[in-house]
Amino acid sequence: MRIFRRVLAYYRGHLTPTVLGAGSAVAGGVVSLAAPWIVGHAIDTLRTGAPLAFIWRYAAMLVAVALVSGVFMFTQRHLLVSISRQLEHRLRTDLYDHLLRLPPAFYMRERVGDLLTRAVSDVGTVRMAVGPALMYAVNTGTILLVSVALMVRIHLPLTLLSLCVLPLVAGATRYFGTRIHVRWGQTQEALSHYTARLQEHLVGLRVLRAYNCEEAEKLEMGARNRSYVVAGARLIRLSALFQPILQGLIGLTFVAVLGVGGNAVRLGTISLGQFVEFNLYLVRLIWPMIAVGWVANLVQRGAASMSRIEALFAEPPLPEIVTVADEPAPRLGPAGLELREVSFSYARASDTALSKVSFTVRPGERVAVVGGVGCGKSTLLSLIPRLLEPAPGSVMLDGGDVRALPLGQLRREVALVPQGSFLFSASLRENIALAVPSASDEEVLAAALAAGLEEDLKRLPEVLDTVVGERGVTLSGGQRQRVAIARALLTKPRLLLLDDCLSAVDTQTERVILDGLPRTTLIFATHRLAAAELCDKVCVLERGVVLEAGTPAELAARGGRYAHLLALQKLEQQESWPRAASGGA
Numbered sequence: 001m002r003i004f005r006r007v008l009a010y011y012r013g014h015l016t017p018t019v020l021g022a023g024s025a026v027a028g029g030v031v032s033l034a035a036p037w038i039v040g041h042a043i044d045t046l047r048t049g050a051p052l053a054f055i056w057r058y059a060a061m062l063v064a065v066a067l068v069s070g071v072f073m074f075t076q077r078h079l080l081v082s083i084s085r086q087l088e089h090r091l092r093t094d095l096y097d098h099l100l101r102l103p104p105a106f107y108m109r110e111r112v113g114d115l116l117t118r119a120v121s122d123v124g125t126v127r128m129a130v131g132p133a134l135m136y137a138v139n140t141g142t143i144l145l146v147s148v149a150l151m152v153r154i155h156l157p158l159t160l161l162s163l164c165v166l167p168l169v170a171g172a173t174r175y176f177g178t179r180i181h182v183r184w185g186q187t188q189e190a191l192s193h194y195t196a197r198l199q200e201h202l203v204g205l206r207v208l209r210a211y212n213c214e215e216a217e218k219l220e221m222g223a224r225n226r227s228y229v230v231a232g233a234r235l236i237r238l239s240a241l242f243q244p245i246l247q248g249l250i251g252l253t254f255v256a257v258l259g260v261g262g263n264a265v266r267l268g269t270i271s272l273g274q275f276v277e278f279n280l281y282l283v284r285l286i287w288p289m290i291a292v293g294w295v296a297n298l299v300q301r302g303a304a305s306m307s308r309i310e311a312l313f314a315e316p317p318l319p320e321i322v323t324v325a326d327e328p329a330p331r332l333g334p335a336g337l338e339l340r341e342v343s344f345s346y347a348r349a350s351d352t353a354l355s356k357v358s359f360t361v362r363p364g365e366r367v368a369v370v371g372g373v374g375c376g377k378s379t380l381l382s383l384i385p386r387l388l389e390p391a392p393g394s395v396m397l398d399g400g401d402v403r404a405l406p407l408g409q410l411r412r413e414v415a416l417v418p419q420g421s422f423l424f425s426a427s428l429r430e431n432i433a434l435a436v437p438s439a440s441d442e443e444v445l446a447a448a449l450a451a452g453l454e455e456d457l458k459r460l461p462e463v464l465d466t467v468v469g470e471r472g473v474t475l476s477g478g479q480r481q482r483v484a485i486a487r488a489l490l491t492k493p494r495l496l497l498l499d500d501c502l503s504a505v506d507t508q509t510e511r512v513i514l515d516g517l518p519r520t521t522l523i524f525a526t527h528r529l530a531a532a533e534l535c536d537k538v539c540v541l542e543r544g545v546v547l548e549a550g551t552p553a554e555l556a557a558r559g560g561r562y563a564h565l566l567a568l569q570k571l572e573q574q575e576s577w578p579r580a581a582s583g584g585a
Contacts, residue, residue, distance in 0.1 A: 006094075022080070024075040027072050032065065032069040033281070036280035037150070039277065040280070042273070044272070096119065101317035113195035128301070128302060129299050143284055169249060180301065184300065186234075187232050188308060193227070246289060246292075335414070336398050339396075340393055345391075356393070356545070358546070361537070365522075366522040368537070370541070373527075378500075378525065381499045381523065386403070397410070414497065421481045426467065428468055433490060443490060444464060444486075450489050452512060481502055510530075511530070536551065537550065
């Protein structure tokens with residue numbers, strides 16, 4: 001049960017209802033066992049020729065037992081199952097909170113579909129193990145112990161004969177339980193593989209259709225689905241074999257009791273009523289014996305699922321800064337930034353993403369970081385708001401190390417617009433006001449206009465209330481990028497980081513948007529040198545190293561890497577103009 005430590009600890013906040021629920025399970029089991037005693041005495045009373053009134057009295061007692069045990073059954077289910085739902089909610093919430101704090105490297109190696117399976121299916125399986133399984137374990141355990149005690153009172157040798165099957169039941173439970181644990185884990189892994197691939201297909205459906213890959217991927221999905229079915233079938237076969245074995249052992253017990261007990265009645269050792277009472281107790285033991293297998297099945301499945309969940313909790317989260325009680329007053333005005341010997345390497349990557357990068361950005365200055373694909377621009381920008389941690393090196397904001405700032409304060413002052421402009425399936429207003437949900441319509445509109453969305457808003461049917469669909473599917477790539485910029489502008493950052501997030505708009509529109517941005521400190525990672533010419537300073541990166549830095553005019557005159565890239569881009573533009581003109585004719 002050590003694997004369930006985390007979930008069982010949640011019970012501390014529900015001790016009173018848990019005790020009441022467990023008490024109801026115990027009381028319900030005890031009360032229900034009064035019925036065999038009543039029936040046995042009724043039979044013996046009938047044999048003595050007692051008046052009919054006595055029989056009606058026993059009948060009324062049976063009705064009362066049924067009603068009282070029903071009340072206890074309702075109470076135990078209402079309390080214990082409800083608590084298990086709350087524990088499920090707590091576990092899923094804690095898991096989600098933990099996933100939010102895991103570093104980007106974790107999401108680079110894990111698949112979303114697998115994480116969804118663990119957060120939904122596996123958490124639900126754990127709930128069954130610590131909820132219904134616990135409830136039935138208490139109830140059936142009570143019935144088992146009390147029934148055996150009452151059977152001993154009637155006839156000890158007959159009771160010992162009945163219990164001979166228990167070691168066999170325990171052995172079968174242990175044998176099958178271990179294998180069910182393994183096969184349930186295999187089934188969940190197969191489901192994770194299927195879910196992960198399905199999630200990729202749904203997100204990349206346009207690509208599949210564009211390259212006519214539907215049939216090939218249909219075969220791939222069919223193979224993964226079959227793997228899940230095969231794993232599930234192996235689990236079902238094992239579970240299906242477990243129950244008949246238990247019932248067969250119980251059936252043999254009844255045969256033995258019928259022979260030995262019938263002979264005891266014939267010899268007068270026990271009365272007919274006691275024999276019937278004994279058999280009714282034995283009937284009551286059938287469910288506990290079967291429930292042993294059912295509960296063991298649930299617990300083994302839950303343990304397998306919990307081990308998959310604990311593997312996620314074992315992932316180290318991003319380091320947090322312990323904040324003081326007095327939240328510092330918000331700082332105003334553009335921020336200054338300095339990078340000192342910053343280096344960074346991704347796990348499992350052979351090359352260093354950044355190597356001893358150093359440069360300074362004065363408050364209010366606009367700096368372009370240029371370079372080819374994979375030169376380290378995105379990594380550099382991710383280090384500033386501590387989405388990644390520099391090792392070694394320091395990122396200084398207004399002269400202080402960003403690692404000494406509370407993360408909340410840091411990310412209020414620094415806004416990053418990444419390359420992938422992710423939008424939620426919500427209205428345009430909700431997407432822009434994501435970080436500032438209390439923003440007024442005027443503030444949201446002002447941010448949208450500053451991001452160059454004025455003409456686009458006029459064409460949208462419900463303007464800011466237009467629902468953009470999942471991932472902003474109803475908007476163009478350029479519109480999604482500008483909505484992401486508006487989202488960042490609404491936070492009024494002291495330092496704005498744009499990670500090549502205007503690649504889907506033309507050069508002229510890019511110039512208009514950059515010119516219209518509020519005057520704050522700006523770092524703009526781009527591969528377009530036309531946009532870099534609008535900045536105060538340019539930093540050229542190549543393979544994670546700063547090759548040169550200076551004003552656009554200085555670098556163009558220096559004849560280095562920047563001048564070479566500038567000449568190449570101008571040549572490409574000159575070659576593209578005649579082709580465009582001939583195509584237009």
